[in-house]
Amino acid sequence: MAKLKWGMIGGGEGSQIGPAHRLGAGLDGAFEFTAGALDHRADAGRAYGQRLGLATDRAYGDWREMLAGETARDDRVDLVTVATPNATHFEITKAFLEAGFHVLCEKPMTMTVEEGEEIVRLSETTGRICAVNYGYSGYSLVRHMKAMVARGDLGDIRLVKAEFAHGHHADAADADNPRVRWRYDPAQAGVSAQFADCGIHALHMASFVIGQEATRLSADTVSCISSRQLEDDAMVNLRFDGGAVGRLWTSSVALGRQHGLTLQVFGEKGGLRWAQEHPNQLYWMPLNGRLEVIERGAGGLSPEADRTSRVTVGHAEGMPLAFANIYADLAEAIRAGKEGRMMDPAADLYPRASDGLRSMAAVFAVAESGKAEGVWVDARPPMYR
Amino acid sequence: MAKLKWGMIGGGEGSQIGPAHRLGAGLDGAFEFTAGALDHRADAGRAYGQRLGLATDRAYGDWREMLAGETARDDRVDLVTVATPNATHFEITKAFLEAGFHVLCEKPMTMTVEEGEEIVRLSETTGRICAVNYGYSGYSLVRHMKAMVARGDLGDIRLVKAEFAHGHHADAADADNPRVRWRYDPAQAGVSAQFADCGIHALHMASFVIGQEATRLSADTVSCISSRQLEDDAMVNLRFDGGAVGRLWTSSVALGRQHGLTLQVFGEKGGLRWAQEHPNQLYWMPLNGRLEVIERGAGGLSPEADRTSRVTVGHAEGMPLAFANIYADLAEAIRAGKEGRMMDPAADLYPRASDGLRSMAAVFAVAESGKAEGVWVDARPPMYR
């Protein structure tokens, strides 16, 4: 089985996201790192690409050069990852989709809802994959939660409670540090800080697991560090199209929490609880039963869980493998496309452009509601209303 | 040191609350169970009282008889606990305060804000204690959290996150069981179900620990089981008079959670986390430090914690001792009054009538906001505006 060819834009030397993508894409041996435009400084990007093993003519100086170069080749890359600064995602993703490439775009996919709608349409009209990197949805037990809900183990879902609250921006003395400050500056970050950065992960996970999309929301957004123009803490109440109620808390000033992405799902027939920091255990309470611990890798789970579990039960798996599961989904999708067959339904779970669009609509809805004393607003992008 | 004399109204045979109060009042030997009107059926109450060791003439048939009997005695009881059905709390508490007794009233103290204000005024004018049984505030490490905030360990408080979410009313098939149904019936429960039942514990604890009172709130209340007229789940956003933001979640459909009372407090200089189900550990994160585990009973804690810790470190303490700590506060307050001295400030922490009043105002505010799409409303009783 020939390896797929993979290219990356961004993720230059010293970045955190670059190694994470290379690790995720390479982990199963499905993708070979073949082309890249890794740095906004052309020479640095070319040199770094070559040090990472790229051929000289595929270590590009910028994304336009890469677009031209790859488009011109017969052996063009099968997938392009866009891991550049947020404001550039739209332009690059659009260009590569138009040129017929499959794309995995870092979140946020775009900076506006309109751009998001354009990408969704483009993905549909071109028939190219535009995936968005909600990497936490790759965890095996997150997949299993989705499968349990889908097969009815919980009955109708009443309530979903999602949190992504950490304390890493809690130091007021450090708030003006450029590393932190840009995130709370509307000129750079847009209309939302903490919700756009972390909240949308939690919202995507909630939607992903319960199989419902947010329709309306009400947000209470605050800046606990007063010099910030954008929120560092938000509570969002939601309604979903399948009838579920949502409650989502995100914060960057919650001292004592390291990461803080957790999900609780409550249905008619049972409840689930999961936390990213200990992702190998899932807590399941059947109605009138006892709390049970479901271990990743145990026998008798769903196909979706089995497919994304890589080491035997009891051995910890972590975030890099969740990430790799997204790439594994994409490899299967691309191969199925090449081979003209249906893809494995248990792999058909990678986040879509539509997820990226819905996130962007939620970001703007949270910002709007937050400014208006929590008035309920439509959480959907216009094209899905 | 002579024992104080203690009487109870309600808490008849088979009730859960009766034994809990007897245990709490008797635990330190400060109070002797001396008088009671334990049952709305006069004969049953008298018989049960005598079986519990009350003298024949102090095992009363109803509270009015007890009020008359005790008022007439020279050796009248020092404290009366009111543990009757909610709707009767006001009338009984009022009568005993007016007659000059100290009272510990079960929560909710009253059914309306106006009644609450009357009790507060009465407690002030008579100089009698009217305590309200927010028993969870008696836990040693809850006291320590309050002490840490008060002495500035956390700096200014930015955010408090309180939860009291369990899953014990999640069974739709059991929702019409009278044991459950009355709680969600406006005719019996008033304007609120889950917030009034559990949410006010969480709100009291948040206020108690951060030393601030709620001023405004916005609530999203829902009935996950559709036959219910009152809410079984609510998210409440708050603002406090010292500048803190509050987020409070309460639920009775959260399957997998047994009790679910937890508190997180985030300040400029650190964060705290505590859970009632494991009350002997407190998690403390100093800014730029490491998460530390503070054990109940360890050396070097606050006087407030030391006073309410009864067994050596490493041995579990539980809810009955928290309850007993409220009685211990009251014993000290009553004795200090008798002896004409200042009470130990570390004991001066029992919940007040003002707390009962503020809870009632919050209940009505949550109900009002919940009906009006989460509009922000004043959370304070009129007399504290």
Added chain:
Amino acid sequence: MAKLKWGMIGGGEGSQIGPAHRLGAGLDGAFEFTAGALDHRADAGRAYGQRLGLATDRAYGDWREMLAGETARDDRVDLVTVATPNATHFEITKAFLEAGFHVLCEKPMTMTVEEGEEIVRLSETTGRICAVNYGYSGYSLVRHMKAMVARGDLGDIRLVKAEFAHGHHADAADADNPRVRWRYDPAQAGVSAQFADCGIHALHMASFVIGQEATRLSADTVSCISSRQLEDDAMVNLRFDGGAVGRLWTSSVALGRQHGLTLQVFGEKGGLRWAQEHPNQLYWMPLNGRLEVIERGAGGLSPEADRTSRVTVGHAEGMPLAFANIYADLAEAIRAGKEGRMMDPAADLYPRASDGLRSMAAVFAVAESGKAEGVWVDARPPMYR
């Protein structure tokens, strides 16, 4: 139901054990504190007894005076608790049993095996109760473990793993502090320090839960702080009379552990895990099933668990209530005796003189094996061989 009359020897002002016993005995209202010889200083003991509410003529100066005084009365105490220094337990317990009193003796019951055998025989010949205070066996979920094993949920027991390892004597700089030093001094503590102090609790619990008695053992005893003549750490391997293998670790130098009493039981059909520091949860793994969390106070548990559970599920219970459960067992045993009826079998679980004797035999066996490179020795007292 008239209260039983209770007396205590030892537990003077400032002791930890005195308040714990008063709390345990008084908690249910079954016992009334009626007589005491609380201090080896006669005047101090009498004064303290009176301050605690004893009648003048029953606040004794020493135990012999109390023995004479109570023996002479018609309304003599129903139960005497012996909470004096270890070396005096035998003499006092013996004297009270001979005089026809029921006794609850603090552990260790005696300082030698021979003394232990004498007490066992005396208890049998007099028909008086001699209980020993292995208070941890009073926890509701410990009782439930025993019930699960007894009813066959685990099948044959293969292995029991008990630990009682803490770090409270780990400070070498503090080792000569008299508060600590006596425990490791053979002149005061006898042949064993840490095993005699904590190990026997763990051994009793293991035996109690699996319903088997230790027959042979091999011990590795060490003094991690070299100035100590007695062990501060021991690993003991055991064989039980029902075929189970035992492994028991006890330590006082295990820094980071606060209390460290835990039990794991492994049978043919399932495994159990419990820890004293979080006593309200029991972890149960049925063979080929999933780990389940059994909550204290939940429905559907055993009569033994139900009887010893006092507050509703989800509310923490702690050590003082476990202690009180031992007293509740004794109250039932004494009352059944008075009333000439069989006692409730679910209460017939208090630790016996035979348990105290077996512990003492184990202490000497551990000391002997520890000195002889871990040679296997008989763990039983001669009278049970």
Added chain:
Amino acid sequence: MAKLKWGMIGGGEGSQIGPAHRLGAGLDGAFEFTAGALDHRADAGRAYGQRLGLATDRAYGDWREMLAGETARDDRVDLVTVATPNATHFEITKAFLEAGFHVLCEKPMTMTVEEGEEIVRLSETTGRICAVNYGYSGYSLVRHMKAMVARGDLGDIRLVKAEFAHGHHADAADADNPRVRWRYDPAQAGVSAQFADCGIHALHMASFVIGQEATRLSADTVSCISSRQLEDDAMVNLRFDGGAVGRLWTSSVALGRQHGLTLQVFGEKGGLRWAQEHPNQLYWMPLNGRLEVIERGAGGLSPEADRTSRVTVGHAEGMPLAFANIYADLAEAIRAGKEGRMMDPAADLYPRASDGLRSMAAVFAVAESGKAEGVWVDARPPMYR
């Protein structure tokens, strides 16, 4: 930086160990999978190797063919992983070392102590690396524990407590399943089952972290399932050459434990606790301080921890990355050798042939002691006495 060339023997289609090694070796991009003899069936091995991307002439039919083929090439592989059945490790490892290859051998390195000594001498005389895959020692926080001990944070080490106890062979009805049975059959497994399979991981980790080697040991070995000739549970007491006492428990019948590899280290100045199932947190108790949680990826840790931490704090890392860290050590060692420089001391932590030898000596010592009622025996191989 050119990739190193890597070959593997064993790890054929359907094995668990093969993908784990490919993942570990490939994760950082340091090694390229270049040659293999993956299956004892020559055709199957060649075909699978080619499917995995090996060149036709380097997808060998057996290890002898691979030895000949690679030896003859100028671009021979830089590292050979031996992942064949245990009984073949010695012969293959020996042959490749003699031919001048660096080797990473799966554990156990050999089946006898004599073979182990031969490999150690061969590694020394050839100057070739012979690493042994104690993969758990690659976890970042295991490295940090070692660094903390080495720099004196704990003072002298008094005690180390290691466990590797799971319940995956507890089903008596499944004990004759060939998948399980061979492990307890002396003809296939040698002198020890559970200790040789899991115990040596725990022992290596204990030695690795405290920087001391076992000198003597006493073992209690039992077969809880009676049809087994070799032990399924063992308790081993140890003495180390730096004065530490060791206690090591290993079991395969501990129902309710999934993996169960844990380490506790107790020194004069503090204690540490770590568990493989939640490898991203390390619990540290400084003497007279409070328990602290050290998070993997946090700032201010040791160079050894920093080097082996791959994703930001709060994101889970798991076993595959620990595995990869061993390969990263080897890549650094091999490159340093090629470049004629000292290797990074923080990478110089991969397990050595000497570790494999010591494990084998411990296996025989445990078997000997276990048969002789736990007599203390020398735990060292003859060449290290």
